[in-house]
Amino acid sequence: MGFVLEVLRDALEALSGGLGGDLGAVVWLTSWIALVATGIAVLVGIPLGTVLGLGEFRAKRSITVLVNTAMGMPPVLAGLVLLLLLWRGGPFGSWGLLFTPPAMVLAQATLAIPIAVGLTAAAVGGLPPAAKEQLAAFRLPRWRRGAVAVREVWPAVGGAVAAAFGRVISEVGAVLIVGGNIRGETRVLTTAIVQETRQAQFGQALAFGFVLLGMALVVNAGITWLQFKDSAQ
Amino acid sequence: MSALLELDVRYPTGAPRVDVEGFRLAEQEKLVLFGPNGAGKSTLIKVLAGIIAQAPVPAAAYLPQAPWMFRGTVRENLEFGLSSEGTVLARAVAAELGLTDLGLQARQLSGGEAQRVAIARVLARSEEIVLLDEPLAAVDLRDRAEVAGIIRRRLGRRAAVIVTHDRDDAAILGDAMAVMLDGRIVQRGPVADVFAQPVDESVAGVVGVANVLVGEAAEVDGNLVSVDAGDLRVWGLGEATIGSSARAMFGGETVTILPSGSGVGSARNSWTGRIRAVRRLGRLLEVVIDVGHPVVAIVTPGAAEALDMASGAEVVVSVKATAVRVVGGD
Structure with missing residues (x-):
């Protein structure tokens, strides 16, 4: 018990001391990578999920199975595949993205898109039959129909956004592989925790963990506020 | 068309x-x-x-x-x-x-x-x-x-x-x-x-036997309105503008059949006509009387016997105005 308390005290000390010089850079990188990746997941995943949820087509069931499987894809596997694609000599090696933040965004978006698609499809597909029938009766253009459906199930779609963000911000395997955890360049909070833990700097590691939790708390509080605000109507 | x-x-x-x-x-x-x-x-x-x-x-x-x-x-x-x-x-x-x-x-x-x-x-x-x-x-x-x-x-x-x-x-x-x-x-x-x-x-x-007479609203008397459907004037409850098209509706079970020459009591709607058809309707009888317009009545077999209802017989048909619904048309 004494050990844990000691680590906790070290963590609090590290927090009050500003966590060394590169905390700002790490938090900044973590934030923008997570937000951009979540943004991509929202922009790509919500429309695709709406099509999957509302549409009636033959491959619907098979695609749903694939998406649901992808929702649980191991991040290290996604990272490895992306590494191979971006490796010098790989198909996209000439882009020179490996071990840069854009590669990390790509990795996180890859993991978050299936979550946005799957949860949106489930939410929209779960609209009551009467709502779907009324929607069809409006004879709206396809994109408008989708927009009305998404708005109708907004709290659940907001949940999909929160889940996508949660996946992205907590993920370590893929960003480690394609980012490389280069100090000052591609180090984010999760990889920093891994790094500090490896070096037995437990207090420092735990402090990064607190910052990570704080960020997740702020973003989820925002999403939840929006969900409740709208579902009251 | x-x-x-x-x-x-x-x-x-x-x-x-x-x-x-x-x-x-x-x-x-x-x-x-x-x-x-x-x-x-x-x-x-x-x-x-x-x-x-x-x-x-x-x-x-x-x-x-x-x-x-x-x-x-x-x-x-x-x-x-x-x-x-x-x-x-x-x-x-x-x-x-x-x-x-x-x-x-x-x-x-x-x-x-x-x-x-x-x-x-x-x-x-x-x-x-x-x-x-x-x-x-x-x-x-x-x-x-x-x-x-x-x-x-x-x-x-x-x-x-x-x-x-x-x-x-x-x-x-x-x-x-x-x-x-x-x-x-x-x-x-x-x-x-x-x-x-x-x-x-x-x-x-399914439909219940009902009479629907389509015509024109003719007169208003308090909350009663009359509808002229051909030669027939039917009084009922409802609202309609005089001179506009209107429909009067009443169920067959609200129609009373009396022997020819009977007094009509308080019923505003009372017409003399001849029985055109008598049909079985489950345990009841459906009687169609031509009073210038076919009116359908539902009666019990006992009532029919008492009246000696046969096709062609002359009878008086009456319906209380309160049993008739009048609705304005278009």
Whole structure:
């Protein structure tokens, strides 16, 4: 018990001391990578999920199975595949993205898109039959129909956004592989925790963990506020 | 008149199943689909609306049985899927239906108000065919005739198919009526004819035997209105503008048959005529009396015996004015 308390005290000390010089850079990188990746997941995943949820087509069931499987894809596997694609000599090696933040965004978006698609499809597909029938009766253009459906199930779609963000911000395997955890360049909070833990700097590691939790708390509080605000109507 | 819509609807796997050959809707026709729950009326209208993809159908404005209010204001819900002219029209119809506060959240509306929003938005659409599934189901009884009148007027020259299982609604909204039983149309004809002359006992059981006299509102006396249908003047309760078209409706069980030459008591509606037909209707008898217009009465076999009802016999027919409903037409 004494050990844990000691680590906790070290963590609090590290927090009050500003966590060394590169905390700002790490938090900044973590934030923008997570937000951009979540943004991509929202922009790509919500429309695709709406099509999957509302549409009636033959491959619907098979695609749903694939998406649901992808929702649980191991991040290290996604990272490895992306590494191979971006490796010098790989198909996209000439882009020179490996071990840069854009590669990390790509990795996180890859993991978050299936979550946005799957949860949106489930939410929209779960609209009551009467709502779907009324929607069809409006004879709206396809994109408008989708927009009305998404708005109708907004709290659940907001949940999909929160889940996508949660996946992205907590993920370590893929960003480690394609980012490389280069100090000052591609180090984010999760990889920093891994790094500090490896070096037995437990207090420092735990402090990064607190910052990570704080960020997740702020973003989820925002999403939840929006969900409740709208579902009251 | 040429048919706007003509198709076979076979939906054997549906619950309820539907099997209608040569379903037809003429230009400007207002056709009521009448029948008990589970007869396949909603399934048929969903096929016509293209909601159930069973046959290629022309575009139609469709009001589902359970209209859905989406997240957002009444105004937003009123305007879904409408052109800008449609929007103006929808607001006018909504105002006529008594919807004033369009800024409210649509989810907070009562069932009847939500139904009015749905009615206004479907009537404001531009399609030439309008399909209404139980448009008055959620409307309060006391407002139904008025709302039905507004629907009728706002349909204008468009053709419409209207599902209902209410006799009054059918009489106000329809010109023609198709009775559905077990997925089939068992009788089709002018509303008054179907009510007055069901083809068999099963149809009679569904429509109830009713008299619908179509004519012109002639006189108003307090809350009583008279309708002149041919040579017959019928008094009933209701509202209608003098000189405009109106319908008088009464059930066969409200008609009393008396021996020829009887006094008529307090009944305003009392006519002399001859019995044209006597038919069995389960345990009762259906008697058709020609008083210048066929009137259908439902009597017990005992009453018939006491009166010696035979075809051709002269009798007096009376109906209390309070048993007759009068509704203004178009």
